[in-house]
Amino acid sequence: MFGIIRPCRHRLGADLRQSWLAHLCGLCLALRDDHGHMARVVTNYDGLVISALVEAQTGRSRRAAGPCALRGMRSADVAVGAGARLAATVSLVLASAKVGDHVDDRDGAFARAPVRGVGRQVARRWADQAASTGADLGFDTGVLVAAVRRQSEVEAAAGPGGSVLAVTEPTETAGGEAVAQTAVLAGRPGNAAALREVGRLFGRLAHLLDAVEDLDADRASGAWNPLEATGTSLAEARRLCGDAALGIELALAEVKFTDGHLVHALLVHEVRESIRRTFGEPHTHGPQPPSGHGPHGPQGPQGTPPGWRPAPGMYPPPQAPYGSVPPPGPIPPAAAYGGGDGPPPRPTHWDRGSKQPGPGGGLWCWPKLVHPPQGRGALLGCLAVLYQCGTCQYCCRDPFPGPFSGKWRSANCDCGSGCDCGGSGGRGGGCDCCGCDC
Numbered sequence: 001m002f003g004i005i006r007p008c009r010h011r012l013g014a015d016l017r018q019s020w021l022a023h024l025c026g027l028c029l030a031l032r033d034d035h036g037h038m039a040r041v042v043t044n045y046d047g048l049v050i051s052a053l054v055e056a057q058t059g060r061s062r063r064a065a066g067p068c069a070l071r072g073m074r075s076a077d078v079a080v081g082a083g084a085r086l087a088a089t090v091s092l093v094l095a096s097a098k099v100g101d102h103v104d105d106r107d108g109a110f111a112r113a114p115v116r117g118v119g120r121q122v123a124r125r126w127a128d129q130a131a132s133t134g135a136d137l138g139f140d141t142g143v144l145v146a147a148v149r150r151q152s153e154v155e156a157a158a159g160p161g162g163s164v165l166a167v168t169e170p171t172e173t174a175g176g177e178a179v180a181q182t183a184v185l186a187g188r189p190g191n192a193a194a195l196r197e198v199g200r201l202f203g204r205l206a207h208l209l210d211a212v213e214d215l216d217a218d219r220a221s222g223a224w225n226p227l228e229a230t231g232t233s234l235a236e237a238r239r240l241c242g243d244a245a246l247g248i249e250l251a252l253a254e255v256k257f258t259d260g261h262l263v264h265a266l267l268v269h270e271v272r273e274s275i276r277r278t279f280g281e282p283h284t285h286g287p288q289p290p291s292g293h294g295p296h297g298p299q300g301p302q303g304t305p306p307g308w309r310p311a312p313g314m315y316p317p318p319q320a321p322y323g324s325v326p327p328p329g330p331i332p333p334a335a336a337y338g339g340g341d342g343p344p345p346r347p348t349h350w351d352r353g354s355k356q357p358g359p360g361g362g363l364w365c366w367p368k369l370v371h372p373p374q375g376r377g378a379l380l381g382c383l384a385v386l387y388q389c390g391t392c393q394y395c396c397r398d399p400f401p402g403p404f405s406g407k408w409r410s411a412n413c414d415c416g417s418g419c420d421c422g423g424s425g426g427r428g429g430g431c432d433c434c435g436c437d438c
Helices: 009-035 037-042 048-058 082-105 113-136 142-149 151-157 164-185 189-221 226-230 234-252 261-278 378-390
Strands: 062-068 074-079
Touching: 009 037, 009 048, 009 062, 009 074, 009 082, 009 113, 009 261, 037 082, 037 113, 048 074, 048 082, 048 164, 048 189, 048 261, 074 082, 082 113, 082 142, 082 151, 082 164, 142 151, 142 164, 151 164, 164 189, 164 226, 164 234, 189 226, 189 234, 189 261, 234 261
Parallel strands: none
Antiparallel strands: 062 074
16 A cells, blocks of 8 residues: 555566556456455555566466546456455455554544544455455455554554664565465465565565655654654665665565566566655666776775866766766757657657647546647646546556646656656666666
């Protein structure tokens, strides 16, 4: 339920992005088929990793799904089988616990007694449904429920000077058991130990990143935050996140997959990206300095030698984040693209000169994609946000118009926050963000 994995289509590439969407739609349809339409609201990006892990160990299992309003009335191949159902079960358990916590804390809409009553009923129903589906799959959801319920006791015992890892332990336990179950469903019990470690460290990472993202807001409101409660610094949190990411990568290397490309992209590349995004670190695309060099020149015992000057183009300009490289040639002014903040996405999906480029029709007929972009006021912009979110345009319509600016955006891509992938290189057309040989 943390939503820390937010894949960029440039990093994933066309093939992996199609597989990722198949698991996203498969999770949504599994929730609908087993638990009703209301349960589809708990569909989340992190939950589909469970489905992807099962498929990575067993081989592809897909079916053709008919037109769906959330896909703009388009058909698609979606993931099916035990993996999608397990992902739905885990998502329901976590959603039930989350709603229950909000009810107990009387947060937001649950501050009123009638709403709290409805919330309790929904949480109880989701927990019962998850237990039923889990029993069909041979998975005891009571392990997850017990771990989640222990969270409040752990938080109450935490104090200054304590370990923040003691607070993340229930999340780690729940994540470890859920991910280890994928090995059981796949008929590969030898993978269970390594996958349990993957899930445990992913749970730790998700909890820490969630705490970092909420830190400022929690300080302002006086809400409980594990970093603030234990006196853990951001530097220490960053170190723990880096250790968890490395541990996930090492544990994945011990798992025997039929095809592990997607799970590697999600649990290695995208996990690193989530850490970078949460801590506000710049991308490191581009050449690194020569061995023995720092950001501004060769480093010896006495620092940079006096009188040394870098060759033209050896290092990025001082104002650029280290690791980036200036683009070759002049950059066209933003005004050339209708007032946007750069060129629109590559013209591979639409005709740039058309009046209504890109995917449309069905529930995606509004807002229209026009060139140059047309902005909207506050009221229409807010309506567009709600409508686009409800019709899944942010993750499935590519490109989609910005709700307020009208600028063309790429689906499930956070390139605006610093990704300069450009959609070239790497497996399947994505960029090589970490230089690994996968």
